[in-house]
Amino acid sequence: MNRRSAWPLRILALMAFACFATAAMRAPVTLHEPTGATRLVHLPRRDLSIEMPFRGTLLMLPPLAAEYFLATDAPETASGLTHLSSASLDGGLISKLYPRIADLSRQSRSFPTPHAINLEAVMKLDPGTIMVMSFLAEPLERIGLPALPVMLPGNEQGVVMTACVFAAVAGRSERCKTLQASWQASFDETTALTSKFSNRPRVLAITLLADGSVRAQGPSTLTGRLIERAGGTNIVGGSFGGIVKQPMLSAEQVLSLDPDVILISASSSVASAAAFVEDPRWRIFRASRLRRVYREPEGLVLGLSGIVETPIRLRWMAELFHPRELAPKLRVMAAKTYASAVNFHPSGAELDRILSVAANVGMADSGRFSAASLTHSETTTP
Numbered sequence: 001m002n003r004r005s006a007w008p009l010r011i012l013a014l015m016a017f018a019c020f021a022t023a024a025m026r027a028p029v030t031l032h033e034p035t036g037a038t039r040l041v042h043l044p045r046r047d048l049s050i051e052m053p054f055r056g057t058l059l060m061l062p063p064l065a066a067e068y069f070l071a072t073d074a075p076e077t078a079s080g081l082t083h084l085s086s087a088s089l090d091g092g093l094i095s096k097l098y099p100r101i102a103d104l105s106r107q108s109r110s111f112p113t114p115h116a117i118n119l120e121a122v123m124k125l126d127p128g129t130i131m132v133m134s135f136l137a138e139p140l141e142r143i144g145l146p147a148l149p150v151m152l153p154g155n156e157q158g159v160v161m162t163a164c165v166f167a168a169v170a171g172r173s174e175r176c177k178t179l180q181a182s183w184q185a186s187f188d189e190t191t192a193l194t195s196k197f198s199n200r201p202r203v204l205a206i207t208l209l210a211d212g213s214v215r216a217q218g219p220s221t222l223t224g225r226l227i228e229r230a231g232g233t234n235i236v237g238g239s240f241g242g243i244v245k246q247p248m249l250s251a252e253q254v255l256s257l258d259p260d261v262i263l264i265s266a267s268s269s270v271a272s273a274a275a276f277v278e279d280p281r282w283r284i285f286r287a288s289r290l291r292r293v294y295r296e297p298e299g300l301v302l303g304l305s306g307i308v309e310t311p312i313r314l315r316w317m318a319e320l321f322h323p324r325e326l327a328p329k330l331r332v333m334a335a336k337t338y339a340s341a342v343n344f345h346p347s348g349a350e351l352d353r354i355l356s357v358a359a360n361v362g363m364a365d366s367g368r369f370s371a372a373s374l375t376h377s378e379t380t381t382p
Contacts, residue, residue: 056080057169058127060111060136061150062088064162067306068131071163071179072170073342075100080125082111092301093354097344119143129169154245155225156187156310163307179307179341186311186337187229193326193382194231194318201321203232204259204287206249208268208276214249221245223263226310230317235259251281261321262287266296266303272359273366294320294366295359308341316355319368326382328368331355 056079059065065085069075075098081089086105095101110121117139122130130140134149141147148169153159160180167176205217205227216236217223224234235257236247249257262276262285270276273295277288287293297304297316304313312334319326331351338344346354348371360366 056125056127058082058122058125058130059085060117060130060132061085063133063152064131064150064306065089066092066094066301067163068166068170069094069098069101070300070306070308070342071166071176072172073175074170074172077170078104079127080111080122081105081108082117083108089301092298093346093350094300097300097342119145131166131169153222154220155222156229159222159305159307159310176307182337182341183307183311186333187314190311190314190318191229194229194322197231197322197325199322200231200233201260201292202235202257203227203261203263203321204235204254204257205263205265206254206268207265208270210269214251214254215246216249217265218245218247222310223265226314226317227263230314230321232261232317232321254282255285258286260287260290260292262293263317264293264295266298266356268295270295272361273363274361277363291362291364292320294363295356297354297356298359299354308337312337316369320365323365323368330369331371 057068057077058080059068059078060082061068062082062084065081065088068078069089078100081101081104086101086108089095089101090105110118117136119139122140122145128146130145130147131150132140132147134151137147137149148165150162150165151158153162160183163179164173164176167173167179205223207215207217209215217227217234218236219225219228219234224236227234236249264270264273264276270279273291273293276282276295277291277293282288282293297313299305299309299312304310304316312330315330315333319328319330334351334354335346338346352358352370355369357366357370360369
């Protein structure tokens with residue numbers, strides 16, 4: 001069987017892998033690479049052999065491009081970016097961490113958007129694997145290109161599994177084990193603290209779109225699950241959400257929910273929490289009056305995400321939901337996380353940017369994330 005004709009079988013195997021990923025994470029996951037071109041992904045009760053002749057990876061998935069670089073810590077394994085992936089990385093601190101992104105971005109003009117793929121340019125790169133969002137894989141598969149469909153993680157386990165797939169493709173499977181252990185330890189530590197708290201604020205997580213509309217994060221989304229782990233209660237659901245993961249809400253619906261805390265996603269059109277609470281549409285809300293509205297941290301790109309940064313996001317939520325019970329340790333935790341995971345030692349100004357300190361000035365308890373909080377973070381528990 002030649003290389004081109006073998007790819008449909010590999011894609012079917014990968015689709016099966018995606019279907020069983022969530023269930024598989026209930027037990028330990030092992031990734032290992034035998035000699036030769038074939039890499040094995042081993043899941044409990046299921047073995048998948050995925051042939052990935054590696055000459056470089058083309059990234060065509062803008063929401064996850066940053067996660068690929070952080071999960072692998074191997075920028076040299078990327079052979080190309082689409083324009084949209086490049087745009088999602090340019091301007092973020094990740095470009096300082098991985099200067100190669102700038103080189104890949106200059107080449108990305110050959111790939112205007114994932115919806116208008118320059119197939120000829122892709123073939124010239126001759127990538128060993130093309131990482132692509134699942135709904136964009138079809139045109140590549142049709143001509144036999146080695147597309148690896150990837151879905152956005154819908155829960156904590158999905159984040160880990162996505163990172164492990166990226167690591168396997170890049171030949172860094174052992175790294176995934178290390179990151180997974182660190183992830184689990186951090187999640188367990190935060191959850192052990194928040195599980196003891198009986199007071200759980202009612203939280204609404206939203207994205208403000210450019211047209212002024214509001215998209216909420218339901219309980220089954222990653223954000224919704226993190227809210228619960230951080231000791232909050234996600235109030236979207238029932239008649240407002242139903243089975244819709246990200247329902248659109250009117251201002252009247254938001255008012256009827258009247259949350260204690262509002263989290264604004266880093267990708268929202270509003271630049272700061274203050275701009276939100278001063279808007280006539282939102283200033284009457286309880287959260288606005290109490291100034292418990294927060295713009296989520298920027299992270300290295302646009303929001304704390306992926307196997308490296310999600311534990312930081314969880315601690316950020318927990319400290320805001322329970323400021324009296326938890327010491328301001330987030331800044332120290334973030335610095336240590338980046339240092340150990342990707343050998344990045346952010347300056348004070350860079351940490352301010354990562355944690356979106358300026359975007360939350362004037363909000364209740366937001367000062368705990370500034371440099372001044374460091375005088376207390378190491379001596380106060382928990």
